[in-house]
Amino acid sequence: MRRVTDGSRPPRAPSPRTRVRRGADRADYDPGTVRRILDAAMIAHVGVVTDDGPLVLPMAYGRDDDTLYLHGAVANHLLASAADAEVCVTVTLVDGLVMARTPFHNSMNYRSVVVRGQAREVADPDERLRALRLITDHVVANWDHGRPVSDADLRRTRVAAVSLDEASAKIRTGDPVDEPEDVAGPWWAGVIPVETRFGAPRPAADLAPGVDPRPPFAVPDGVGR
Numbered sequence: 001m002r003r004v005t006d007g008s009r010p011p012r013a014p015s016p017r018t019r020v021r022r023g024a025d026r027a028d029y030d031p032g033t034v035r036r037i038l039d040a041a042m043i044a045h046v047g048v049v050t051d052d053g054p055l056v057l058p059m060a061y062g063r064d065d066d067t068l069y070l071h072g073a074v075a076n077h078l079l080a081s082a083a084d085a086e087v088c089v090t091v092t093l094v095d096g097l098v099m100a101r102t103p104f105h106n107s108m109n110y111r112s113v114v115v116r117g118q119a120r121e122v123a124d125p126d127e128r129l130r131a132l133r134l135i136t137d138h139v140v141a142n143w144d145h146g147r148p149v150s151d152a153d154l155r156r157t158r159v160a161a162v163s164l165d166e167a168s169a170k171i172r173t174g175d176p177v178d179e180p181e182d183v184a185g186p187w188w189a190g191v192i193p194v195e196t197r198f199g200a201p202r203p204a205a206d207l208a209p210g211v212d213p214r215p216p217f218a219v220p221d222g223v224g225r
């Protein structure tokens with residue numbers, strides 16, 4: 001288990017249920033590592049136990065210090081089930097396909113985070129607004145560049161918060177790990193890197209006359225995250 005810290009706070013011990021058991025040498029419980037992976041990724045998979053069984057759905061998210069925010073429509077089934085209930089939030093970045101001498105040792109290089117805990121429905125108007133801005137600006141900061149949110153928008157939207165107190169990161173880097181007797185064999189082994197690439201912004205076909213076709217906010221350039 002790595003115990004590195006970004007210096008801003010001490011390493012955090014895992015809870016019994018977030019302690020990585022398989023591949024424990026790839027675990028990292030440092031809050032800074034968890035925050036960096038959450039900031040680099042775009043999509044969380046949010047798991048809840050609903051009345052009709054377990055449900056995991058992809059969602060956008062935002063982060064404020066050690067709190068993760070989710071949002072959706074008031075009618076959202078998953079968020080309604082998550083309100084003041086236990087959730088599991090998973091975020092994954094795939095960095096490479098690891099091709100071993102035998103397919104049985106193929107793997108992936110990745111950075112992932114699992115957060116477990118009680119979701120809290122956010123009722124405070126100021127916290128709701130801050131959370132919605134964070135979710136909106138998580139990948140591309142455009143909250144300040146669109147139509148301001150209305151009371152109707154806010155009434156229709158549910159916001160949930162999940163503490164990062166119970167979180168683990170797991171990171172794999174590097175080459176395949178083959179059996180020693182296979183390494184001298186005639187088979188190819190190596191890593192195929194995987195990257196997220198942002199393209200050039202494409203203005204909407206129905207952009208109003210006079211609106212600058214270039215976005216007014218900073219767009220990630222090329223390969224990122």
Ligand SMILES: Cc1cc2nc3c(=O)[nH]c(=O)nc-3n(C[C@H](O)[C@H](O)[C@H](O)COP(=O)(O)OP(=O)(O)OC[C@H]3O[C@@H](n4cnc5c(N)ncnc54)[C@H](O)[C@@H]3O)c2cc1C
Pocket residue numbers: 043055057058059060061071072073075076077078079
């Ligand atoms: C990249 C991405 C980001 C998203 N971000 C958000 C977000 O920030 N907030 C938000 O509210 N929603 C987001 N969604 C949509 C989200 O995944 C759900 O579809 C939506 O929240 C409705 O949830 P629900 O529980 O009300 O679904 P319901 O419509 O009640 O789900 C009923 C059934 O539909 C199926 N279903 C629902 N969603 C999906 C899906 N995404 N893919 C395949 N099958 C599905 C499942 O079988 C589910 O059991 C995002 C989706 C993607 C792909």
